[in-house]
Amino acid sequence: MTNSMSNIEFVNTLVNKHVKPLVTDIIDQFQVGYVVDQNEIHLLLSALKNEGWIQMSYLSAVDWPEENKFEVVYVIFNWDKPVYIQLRTKIDRTNPSMDSIIQIYPGAKYYERECHEFFGIAFPGNPDYEKQLILEQWDDIPPLRKDFDPQAYSDRKFPQRTYTEDYSVTNNEPSKAEKRKLRKQRAESLKGGKKQ
Amino acid sequence: MTIVNVLLGVSVAFFGFVLQTSIAGVNRKVIARLQKRQGPRWYQEFLDIFKLLSKRSVSHGWIFDFGVIMALGGIIATAMFMPLTSTFSPFGASDNFFIFVYLLAVGMLGMAMSASGSGNPWASIGVMRALTTMLAYEVPFLVVVLTIIKLSGSSSLTAIQLFQQTSGNNWFLIALPIGGIVGFLALMGMLGKKPFETYIAPGEIASGPMVEYGGKQLGMLFIMHEITVFIEVSLFVHLFLGGASNIFEFLLKYFLVYTFANLISNVNGRFKIDQVVKFYYKWPLIMAVFQAVIAIYFGWVI
Amino acid sequence: MKSTKFSPATKLSKAEVDRKWWEIGDFFRRNSLWMLMYCTGCCAIELPPAMTSAYDMERLGMGPMATPRQADILLVSGYLSLKTLRRLIYTYEQMSEPRYVVALGSCPINGGIYHDSHAVINQLDQYIPVDVYVAGCMPNTESVMNGFVDLMGQIKNKKANGWKHYHEHFAWYKANQITSLGEVDVHDEFHE
Numbered sequence: 001m002t003n004s005m006s007n008i009e010f011v012n013t014l015v016n017k018h019v020k021p022l023v024t025d026i027i028d029q030f031q032v033g034y035v036v037d038q039n040e041i042h043l044l045l046s047a048l049k050n051e052g053w054i055q056m057s058y059l060s061a062v063d064w065p066e067e068n069k070f071e072v073v074y075v076i077f078n079w080d081k082p083v084y085i086q087l088r089t090k091i092d093r094t095n096p097s098m099d100s101i102i103q104i105y106p107g108a109k110y111y112e113r114e115c116h117e118f119f120g121i122a123f124p125g126n127p128d129y130e131k132q133l134i135l136e137q138w139d140d141i142p143p144l145r146k147d148f149d150p151q152a153y154s155d156r157k158f159p160q161r162t163y164t165e166d167y168s169v170t171n172n173e174p175s176k177a178e179k180r181k182l183r184k185q186r187a188e189s190l191k192g193g194k195k196q
Numbered sequence: 197m198t199i200v201n202v203l204l205g206v207s208v209a210f211f212g213f214v215l216q217t218s219i220a221g222v223n224r225k226v227i228a229r230l231q232k233r234q235g236p237r238w239y240q241e242f243l244d245i246f247k248l249l250s251k252r253s254v255s256h257g258w259i260f261d262f263g264v265i266m267a268l269g270g271i272i273a274t275a276m277f278m279p280l281t282s283t284f285s286p287f288g289a290s291d292n293f294f295i296f297v298y299l300l301a302v303g304m305l306g307m308a309m310s311a312s313g314s315g316n317p318w319a320s321i322g323v324m325r326a327l328t329t330m331l332a333y334e335v336p337f338l339v340v341v342l343t344i345i346k347l348s349g350s351s352s353l354t355a356i357q358l359f360q361q362t363s364g365n366n367w368f369l370i371a372l373p374i375g376g377i378v379g380f381l382a383l384m385g386m387l388g389k390k391p392f393e394t395y396i397a398p399g400e401i402a403s404g405p406m407v408e409y410g411g412k413q414l415g416m417l418f419i420m421h422e423i424t425v426f427i428e429v430s431l432f433v434h435l436f437l438g439g440a441s442n443i444f445e446f447l448l449k450y451f452l453v454y455t456f457a458n459l460i461s462n463v464n465g466r467f468k469i470d471q472v473v474k475f476y477y478k479w480p481l482i483m484a485v486f487q488a489v490i491a492i493y494f495g496w497v498i
Numbered sequence: 499m500k501s502t503k504f505s506p507a508t509k510l511s512k513a514e515v516d517r518k519w520w521e522i523g524d525f526f527r528r529n530s531l532w533m534l535m536y537c538t539g540c541c542a543i544e545l546p547p548a549m550t551s552a553y554d555m556e557r558l559g560m561g562p563m564a565t566p567r568q569a570d571i572l573l574v575s576g577y578l579s580l581k582t583l584r585r586l587i588y589t590y591e592q593m594s595e596p597r598y599v600v601a602l603g604s605c606p607i608n609g610g611i612y613h614d615s616h617a618v619i620n621q622l623d624q625y626i627p628v629d630v631y632v633a634g635c636m637p638n639t640e641s642v643m644n645g646f647v648d649l650m651g652q653i654k655n656k657k658a659n660g661w662k663h664y665h666e667h668f669a670w671y672k673a674n675q676i677t678s679l680g681e682v683d684v685h686d687e688f689h690e
Contacts, residue, residue: 135580143616154620
């Protein structure tokens with residue numbers, strides 16, 4: 001228990017040595033997140049990689065349309081001192097571009113392709129960030145943005161199955177649902193010993 | 197070599213096909229009961245083959261079709277020579293063991309030709325594996341069979357059966373026990389039963405040579421496979437189990453050998469191709485050579 | 499009262515002879531169905547109980563097969579994304595005829611729980627012909643077996659004509675495919 005607490009403290013001291021994070025967020029004994037500036041990411045990532053955080057677990061973005069910003073999230077992991085470090089930066093939403101990190105983590109090449117495909121963020125420095133990875137022949141705005149309506153797209157492109165109601169009631173009795181409601185009302189009215 | 201011989205031979209091939217298909221269906225039921233479930237009907241293999249023959253098929257060129265016909269024709273020609281009992285042989289004295297070894301290759305070559313004519317890389321891998329397996333099991337098998345031929349003095353199957361049936365001689369499974377084990381292992385390799393199922397390998401290489409066949413070609417290939425199994429199990433019965441003097445004994449021995457091989461294969465996994473070759477060139481080859489030495493030079497035959 | 503005069507058997511017309519051959523073929527085809535398990539989605543997890551000793555599929559004659567050219571049934575289990583549908587149409591057109599399609603789950607019927615997704619199609623019927631739907635999310639294994647038995651009944655009554663429908667209305671199917679998919683040929687890193 002105390003061992004991983006000192007892991008978090010180790011990470012805290014390490015990160016604060018290089019940059020001053022805007023927000024420090026200790027989630028639990030294995031996860032900690034920092035919000036930093038956009039141009040401090042590369043410095044921090046290379047410093048952390050030298051200290052043992054060699055695995056890039058995830059790279060993605062969060063869409064904040066009210067603030068008009070994208071929040072790019074990097075999650076890295078260390079196998080010797082097990083702590084997930086989340087690094088978050090906010091970048092501009094109208095012309096989003098974030099320098100690529102494939103010099104530090106070469107495996108981030110595919111994550112950046114996916115992030116570009118789903119959010120539209122450009123990654124200069126990555127030679128083929130515009131090649132399709134997951135979606136084929138996509139013809140609309142990047143789909144994970146919050147102003148994309150998946151229901152409208154689905155209705156437009158994929159035909160729905162229509163169910164017809166082709167019965168007609170020929171007697172005057174109420175339907176089963178109405179009969180159920182009437183029975184419930186009568187049961188409610190008889191509670192408490194009241195007689196009709 | 198008259199027309200009567202040819203007709204007898206064709207009827208032996210047909211009988212072998214019907215026999216093997218029924219026994220294969222019964223075996224599927226046996227294996228299913230072993231796995232605690234009901235199995236298919238006993239004539240399920242017939243239904244499979246006729247269903248395949250009734251589908252429209254896709255062809256990849258003339259060499260694809262021709263290879264299948266050559267394979268089927270070669271195998272029927274091989275089966276025409278097979279004696280059923282020690283008294284019934286379609287072609288008289290021409291049922292030499294080496295005819296079978298020679299003609300079985302025609303069937304395999306036909307399948308290899310049409311599989312590579314289809315252009316699918318899985319087919320080429322499967323054919324290469326099949327030929328490598330053949331290379332592996334032939335060597336110990338032929339060493340044991342040459343011992344048998346030397347001991348019985350003739351290479352005709354009828355003569356070998358009669359030699360084993362004369363009083364005072366045991367079946368070669370008992371007389372050459374180590375050789376019998378090697379023969380059975382070689383039989384399992386010939387039949388393509390697990391653990392030597394490398395050349396079909398449904399999950400790995402998408403059924404190997406049979407990947408591009410559909411419909412009628414696959415039906416013909418299944419018929420070819422059934423007759424091949426008939427030839428190989430009959431060879432084992434004649435060489436090692438003393439053949440038969442009447443047809444019922446032959447049927448009983450055939451059924452027992454095939455069911456036993458199937459039961460062993462049911463509980464095994466599948467080897468890789470290099471494991472197959474290494475397996476056959478290690479202990480079975482040593483055992484076969486050892487058996488040959490002690491049987492021929494020292495004469496220790498039980 | 500039947501007449502006792504002898505009347506020779508009437509000669510059958512060509513259509514009737516064809517029909518009898520087709521009935522014989524149907525008997526073989528419905529008693530030995532081989533499936534290609536294209537496990538696209540979650541409903542594929544209902545297949546192991548159907549194949550093993552709980553609800554044995556082999557006693558009906560069905561069995562799994564490795565390649566589309568050898569198989570009779572294309573079993574679509576679950577949702578179909580756009581990418582999978584392109585490859586599924588390739589696979590369907592490779593199978594040898596007569597061929598049948600069985601769709602498991604609610605997702606091929608009307609989209610299921612993914613009906614409002616940008617990447618999942620809503621109705622499989624528009625793209626390839628489907629013979630049997632098995633509803634449920636996911637269906638019980640007994641329902642799946644019931645679906646197979648239904649397919650065998652349809653083959654017996656000559657109603658399993660999806661493959662003929664595909665031939666006759668090929669232009670309509672292609673138009674639907676191009677509307678939703680854009681293009682059916684696959685262009686990705688591995689196929690260029």
